[in-house]
Amino acid sequence: MSFDPVFSFGTVAAAALIGLGFSHAIDGMYPQPRGPAVLTEMVTLAPGSFDHPQPGEFLRDNHPAAAPVAKETIETPLEIMRFQVTASDYDRCVLDGTCKPADANLAGYVPVTGVSFLDAQAYANWLSARTGETWRLPTDVEWAYAAGERFHADIEGGDGDSADPARRWLTQYRTEAALGRKPDPEPRSLGAFGANSKGVADIAGNVWEWTATCYAHATMSSDSTLIASSISNCGVHVVEGFHRTYMSNFIRDGKSGGCAVGTPPDNLGFRLVHERGGFLQAALRRLGLT
Amino acid sequence: MLTRREALLGSVLTAAAVAAIGSTPAMAAVTDVAELPREKVTLVAPPFVHAHDQVAKSGPKIVEFTMKIEEKPMVIDADGTQLNAMTYNGSIPGPLMVVHEGDYLELTLINPDTNTLAHNIDFHAATGGLGGGALTLINPGEQVTLRFKATRSGTFVYHCAPGGAMIPWHVVSGMSGAVMVLPRDGLRDEKGKPVRYDRIYYIGENDFYIPRDEQGKFKKYDSAGDNYDDTVKVMRGLVPTHVVFNGNAGSLTGENAMKAKVGETVLIVHSQANRDTRPHLIGGHGDFVWEHGKFGNPPAKDLETWFIRGGSAGAALYAFRQPGVYAYVNHNLIEAVELGATAHFTVDGKWDDDLMMQVEPPKAIAS
Ligand SMILES: [Cu+2]
Numbered sequence: 001m002s003f004d005p006v007f008s009f010g011t012v013a014a015a016a017l018i019g020l021g022f023s024h025a026i027d028g029m030y031p032q033p034r035g036p037a038v039l040t041e042m043v044t045l046a047p048g049s050f051d052h053p054q055p056g057e058f059l060r061d062n063h064p065a066a067a068p069v070a071k072e073t074i075e076t077p078l079e080i081m082r083f084q085v086t087a088s089d090y091d092r093c094v095l096d097g098t099c100k101p102a103d104a105n106l107a108g109y110v111p112v113t114g115v116s117f118l119d120a121q122a123y124a125n126w127l128s129a130r131t132g133e134t135w136r137l138p139t140d141v142e143w144a145y146a147a148g149e150r151f152h153a154d155i156e157g158g159d160g161d162s163a164d165p166a167r168r169w170l171t172q173y174r175t176e177a178a179l180g181r182k183p184d185p186e187p188r189s190l191g192a193f194g195a196n197s198k199g200v201a202d203i204a205g206n207v208w209e210w211t212a213t214c215y216a217h218a219t220m221s222s223d224s225t226l227i228a229s230s231i232s233n234c235g236v237h238v239v240e241g242f243h244r245t246y247m248s249n250f251i252r253d254g255k256s257g258g259c260a261v262g263t264p265p266d267n268l269g270f271r272l273v274h275e276r277g278g279f280l281q282a283a284l285r286r287l288g289l290t
Numbered sequence: 291m292l293t294r295r296e297a298l299l300g301s302v303l304t305a306a307a308v309a310a311i312g313s314t315p316a317m318a319a320v321t322d323v324a325e326l327p328r329e330k331v332t333l334v335a336p337p338f339v340h341a342h343d344q345v346a347k348s349g350p351k352i353v354e355f356t357m358k359i360e361e362k363p364m365v366i367d368a369d370g371t372q373l374n375a376m377t378y379n380g381s382i383p384g385p386l387m388v389v390h391e392g393d394y395l396e397l398t399l400i401n402p403d404t405n406t407l408a409h410n411i412d413f414h415a416a417t418g419g420l421g422g423g424a425l426t427l428i429n430p431g432e433q434v435t436l437r438f439k440a441t442r443s444g445t446f447v448y449h450c451a452p453g454g455a456m457i458p459w460h461v462v463s464g465m466s467g468a469v470m471v472l473p474r475d476g477l478r479d480e481k482g483k484p485v486r487y488d489r490i491y492y493i494g495e496n497d498f499y500i501p502r503d504e505q506g507k508f509k510k511y512d513s514a515g516d517n518y519d520d521t522v523k524v525m526r527g528l529v530p531t532h533v534v535f536n537g538n539a540g541s542l543t544g545e546n547a548m549k550a551k552v553g554e555t556v557l558i559v560h561s562q563a564n565r566d567t568r569p570h571l572i573g574g575h576g577d578f579v580w581e582h583g584k585f586g587n588p589p590a591k592d593l594e595t596w597f598i599r600g601g602s603a604g605a606a607l608y609a610f611r612q613p614g615v616y617a618y619v620n621h622n623l624i625e626a627v628e629l630g631a632t633a634h635f636t637v638d639g640k641w642d643d644d645l646m647m648q649v650e651p652p653k654a655i656a657s
Contacts, residue, residue, distance in 0.1 A: 103519075118515075165419065165424070165425065166418070166419070169424060215408075215429070216429075217428075217429055217432060231429055231431045231432050232429070233408055233429035233430060233431075235406045235407055235408070235430070235515070236408065236429075248407070248456065248515070248518075249515060250515040250516070250518045250519070251455070251518075252519065253455075
């Protein structure tokens, strides 16, 4: 395992400059536009372990069960964007003819919104090709790690009652209703929701974020939280924010595609992870060769 | 496609969600159901209906059906306009399932991994669990079995309802069908006298919303997901581009026209999962019409046109008295003629001059 030794847990470690010929200066939380390139501030998180409620739907003994909590480990430093991808960053990809224009008509240093999983992926691919580096959506585990104390799992209905499936539906419905979150549709400028203890900004604000993790139906063995079998549906991906939810890849408007009882995602956006070592190493890592 | 947390009806319900998967709580709850006789029925594509008894020959049973969900492109008009269809069992509408009141309908729903979306089924004939929608949400590669008791008789819509914005989109992509729950002792007229049918046809009416390009031509998409954004925009206008019977503007005409003979009684079941319609048999009538489709109510008699509410299925019984070609239409004639909602019956038999004759053929106006 080799990695860049420059990192520090929870604070900014590296400011990565993406794009072309551009000053390294960063002042404060709001990078200013200076010419055609993209400046992306990164946060590098030290490796670590944490307990994580798994995403998806779970069955035990043929009835729904609460999501099992598993110990997850981030083994190498995780380099993730401090802010969500901005409307102006995304526009460069649109101008390049690669990305589809976002549904939201916002410009400048606000998060891009009105983008689907497919759009987010297209942007990551474009950025990777543009920079010769590997940029990708974080997995659910990586996002949760970066979100730290601001991570919220699914609105949980708890273990199902085999004699009464309705009980779980009512529990979940009431839990969600009780959250009482009001719609907050207008995206704010970068950093408006502040940073978490790890220095990552705007986590769980009013822009939900796409991840690379597929929705799954999993069956647990009856006596443990181990997953016996799982069927994933990669037409639907995990979306993170005020709570974790699941959306079809092509949904761009979280309100119509979204959750329930007053807590649908206000907006859909994303941030990316930067893979160290570029394409080759990333490919090797995916194949489990490093 | 899904998703579990996608709200029903614009963010009201998370339930569709939740339970999903292969949970079959009914199994555990009702012990004596297990003792009931079982019958396995193979479904047939509309307008045809699987063989069934009009009067039940024995006590309640469990009637088993299997449907495979197929996502595939389908042509919906003579110009070759393509819908990225989502179907129950490969047809639009899905097949009609017939049981008797007091029977248990047990459906195994299969979502093959060649599909891309999550689907489920909401039976208007079923009680609780969002009509079964809450217990049947399946990803590609999964199957689920649901059983419900047919507690009331009538014709009832079923449709896909996988949460939030997915619901109307799946329905206008073709995912609806109907169940007919017959009274155990069969159909009765308004005086309680038994009535029978010699033939039954099932017509599912669909409104489609196909996006157009800059030139006004209908657009074609590689997959359902690709059309979603554009289609929703057309859907929100509430003006369908197509209103058709059985999935295609000409599906029940020509070679495929429905057939009957003079003297035969035909039961026409008509469903519309999304939008109101008003069937009319040109040159015929509805002898007995269950406009709401519910056989616990006496049928209306001698109707000229009947009204099927969006989200319901109705039934009309008619004995053909005259041979010829009959058009069966949605009597908004713009929808019938311009948008596609026309079917035909060809009826063989002997013409009855008493009912109609041309006393004098057309000729110059006598002055
Ligand atoms: Cu569906």
